[in-house]
Amino acid sequence: MRQPGSLRRRSGRLLLYGLALILSAWVLFPLFLIAFTALSPRPAVYAWPKTLVPDTFSLDTLVFFLNSHGVLSATLNSIGVALITLVLSLVIGAPAGYALARFVFPGRETFKVLILTTRAFPIVILSIPLAVTFIQWNLYDTLIAVALVHTALALPFAILVTGSIFVSVPKELEEAALTLGCNRLQAFVRVALPLALPGLAAAAIFTFVLSWNEVFAATILTLRNRTLPAHVLTVLNESPLPFRFAGGFFMIAPALVFIFVIRRYLLNLWGRVVK
Amino acid sequence: MNRRLGRLGPYLLLLPSILFLVVFFAWPMAEALVLAVQSPEGVFTLEYVQRMAGDVAFRDALRNTLVLILVIVPLQVVLALGMALLVQAGLRGSGLFLYAWTIPLGISDLAAGIVWLTIFTERGYLNSFLHNLGLIQKPILLLSYENPQGLFAAVVVAEVWRATAIVMVILVAGLQLIPREYLEAAEVFGAGLWQRVRYVMLPLLRPSLQVALILRTILAFQVFAVVVALAGRTLPVLAGEAYYWYGTYRNTNVAAAYAVLILLLSILNTGLYLRALRTRAEELAL
Numbered sequence: 001m002r003q004p005g006s007l008r009r010r011s012g013r014l015l016l017y018g019l020a021l022i023l024s025a026w027v028l029f030p031l032f033l034i035a036f037t038a039l040s041p042r043p044a045v046y047a048w049p050k051t052l053v054p055d056t057f058s059l060d061t062l063v064f065f066l067n068s069h070g071v072l073s074a075t076l077n078s079i080g081v082a083l084i085t086l087v088l089s090l091v092i093g094a095p096a097g098y099a100l101a102r103f104v105f106p107g108r109e110t111f112k113v114l115i116l117t118t119r120a121f122p123i124v125i126l127s128i129p130l131a132v133t134f135i136q137w138n139l140y141d142t143l144i145a146v147a148l149v150h151t152a153l154a155l156p157f158a159i160l161v162t163g164s165i166f167v168s169v170p171k172e173l174e175e176a177a178l179t180l181g182c183n184r185l186q187a188f189v190r191v192a193l194p195l196a197l198p199g200l201a202a203a204a205i206f207t208f209v210l211s212w213n214e215v216f217a218a219t220i221l222t223l224r225n226r227t228l229p230a231h232v233l234t235v236l237n238e239s240p241l242p243f244r245f246a247g248g249f250f251m252i253a254p255a256l257v258f259i260f261v262i263r264r265y266l267l268n269l270w271g272r273v274v275k
Numbered sequence: 276m277n278r279r280l281g282r283l284g285p286y287l288l289l290l291p292s293i294l295f296l297v298v299f300f301a302w303p304m305a306e307a308l309v310l311a312v313q314s315p316e317g318v319f320t321l322e323y324v325q326r327m328a329g330d331v332a333f334r335d336a337l338r339n340t341l342v343l344i345l346v347i348v349p350l351q352v353v354l355a356l357g358m359a360l361l362v363q364a365g366l367r368g369s370g371l372f373l374y375a376w377t378i379p380l381g382i383s384d385l386a387a388g389i390v391w392l393t394i395f396t397e398r399g400y401l402n403s404f405l406h407n408l409g410l411i412q413k414p415i416l417l418l419s420y421e422n423p424q425g426l427f428a429a430v431v432v433a434e435v436w437r438a439t440a441i442v443m444v445i446l447v448a449g450l451q452l453i454p455r456e457y458l459e460a461a462e463v464f465g466a467g468l469w470q471r472v473r474y475v476m477l478p479l480l481r482p483s484l485q486v487a488l489i490l491r492t493i494l495a496f497q498v499f500a501v502v503v504a505l506a507g508r509t510l511p512v513l514a515g516e517a518y519y520w521y522g523t524y525r526n527t528n529v530a531a532a533y534a535v536l537i538l539l540l541s542i543l544n545t546g547l548y549l550r551a552l553r554t555r556a557e558e559l560a561l
Contacts, residue, residue, distance in 0.1 A: 013366075016361060016364055016366055017366060019357070019361060020361050020366060020369075020372045023354075023357070023358060023361070023372070023376065024372055024375045024376070026436070027375055027376055027378060027379060027436070028375055028378070030390045030391065030393075030394060030436065031378070031390070033390070033393050033394060033400055034389070034390045034393050037393045046398060047398065048398045048402075048403070048406075048414060049398075049402070049403035049406040049407060050398065050399070050400055050403035051403075052400075091291075092291045092292055092295050093292060095288040095289075095291060095292075096288055096289045096291070096292040098288060099284070099285040099286075099288035099289055102285075103284065103285035103288075105282075105285045105286070107286075108285070111289060111293075114296075115292075115296075118296060118300055119490065119493075120489055120490075120493060120541065120542075120545045121300070121304070121493070121538065121541060121542075122493055122494075122496055122497050122537050122538060122541050123300065124497060125307075125497060125514065125517065125534045125537050125538065126299075126300065126303040126304065126307065126534070128307065128310075128517060128521055128527065128530045128531050128533075128534045129303040129304075129306035129307040129309075129310055129531055129534065130299070130303045130306075131521070131527065132306065132310065132527060133302075133303070133306065148299055149299065151295070151299070152295070152296070152299040152300050155292060155295060155296065159292060184284075209381050212383075213381070213382070213383030213384075213385075213386070214383070215383060215384060215385045215499065215500040216497065216499055216500070216514060216518065219518065219522070220518065220521055220522070229383055229385050229386075229500070232385060233385055233500055233503060233504075236385075236503065236504060237503070237507050241392075241396065244389050244392065244504075245389065245392070245393055247389065248385075248386045248388075248389030248390055248392075248393075251383060251385070251386045252381075252382055252383075252386045252390070255381035255382060255383075255386075256378065256381055256382075258381060259377065259378060259380060259381035260374075263374050263377065266377050266380065266444060267373070267377075267444060267447060267448055267451075
């Protein structure tokens with residue numbers, strides 16, 4: 001009587017593992033393919049039929065991409081924009097997150113709902129009207145202009161995530177610091193900030209990746225000072241295949257490292273955002 | 276003095292965010308509308324909207340964007356739900372699976388398009404695979420002007436591959452909020468796996484599902500770089516047309532008309548979801 005049941009249970013388990021493996025292959029396999037393509041010599045990119053794993057590995061294709069006109073400066077621009085975005089969203093967002101976490105005040109809920117609602121709008125599309133404004137402000141085609149739109153994109157996220165990070169830092173510790181003679185700012189800098197640092201770092205990395213990956217606004221708002229995705233997008237359809245594949249791989253690689261670093265936080269970040 | 280500062284404190288902390296969002300969120304929205312319906316002389320005009328609607332690519336762009344959403348979003352929800360339930364099933368190594376499935380969170384739409392280009396391109400992996408199976412002799416053109424279904428399918432595959440992760444992460448987080456006791460109670464009363472999913476998990480997951488649906492659909496209305504990478508302009512979409520009107524035709528007003536259209540469709544869509552799933556805005560933690 002028990003035997004068939006446990007057998008069914010075990011085969012059910014096996015089925016679940018099978019499904020999980022198939023889904024993992026679905027996600028990971030294309031990543032191996034682009035890595036193989038980008039890391040094979042240029043003639044192999046055009047080879048027919050392709051072998052799954054290339055016969056020779058070479059940095060030839062990647063070097064060709066990196067030496068292409070504009071790629072290096074675009075990469076530096078991307079890093080610059082992402083860093084400005086990161087700093088702006090945390091400097092502007094973290095105080096609001098702290099306020100939401102520590103104070104009860106009239107309008108708190110309204111502010112929260114307002115912040116949440118902004119996420120129901122296609123923010124990057126707003127780069128079109130903003131382009132007109134930036135031309136008037138002499139900011140068009142600058143890293144700052146792109147970073148400002150990326151900050152608008154990242155800010156609601158930054159506020160809510162930093163808020164939940166500060167909630168998880170016990171209020172009592174800060175209050176103890178206050179009774180021991182710190183003022184509010186000192187209590188924050190010396191007690192709350194160090195405890196919140198890992199979470200804040202994860203949020204910062206996430207913001208960086210968000211900016212590094214953004215294509216539409218960066219393309220609209222730049223002309224000569226392209227970010228990497230903007231540069232790749234604008235030359236894409238006139239570029240040879242090795243350029244495109246190496247470019248794709250080159251954009252993915254750092255993001256993968258960052259996602260790996262903050263993997264423990266990803267779910268918490270989103271989980272808390274939902275809560 | 277200090278007490279007054281204490282009362283003002285939170286507002287001072289909120290002020291930078293509010294100012295920033297007014298200047299870079301609320302104002303550009305109004306500006307988009309102005310650009311779309313006002314002539315350079317400052318008179319109300321429907322000229323730009325008519326030019327947008329009269330353009331050859333407009334109907335295709337609108338249709339493609341909507342059909343892409345209708346195909347992609349349900350696929351993603353089903354797939355993400357499956358993933359989330361698998362994570363929750365307590366398999367050994369589920370942490371590893373979860374990590375693998377969240378990887379696409381770090382991949383841009385442009386890069387995702389390029390990844391699938393290595394597979395679908397003429398001498399790509401798919402054709403090579405079919406050749407090795409002996410099904411084809413010569414590469415077949417999957418991504419070409421004459422094969423709109425192929426282009427459409429490639430975009431669907433790339434988008435499902437890239438953007439299911441965000442739905443999954445929201446659903447996993449939502450599932451973890453469901454108290455274990457509920458599921459145990461259901462099991463004690465004899466509910467099978469399917470019944471537990473259908474009558475306990477799904478209803479309790481509704482807020483998360485709603486958030487995931489709204490966020491994902493908003494993002495899908497902006498679908499752009501994946502399409503450029505795989506189909507160029509052969510498969511027009513709304514955000515792509517906005518980009519071409521701005522960049523290639525240098526007509527900011529028509530581009531703004533597209534922006535307003537995308538904005539209105541997004542708002543309409545959020546409203547529909549809220550109505551359909553009957554949740555108050557306050558419950559909604561996007």
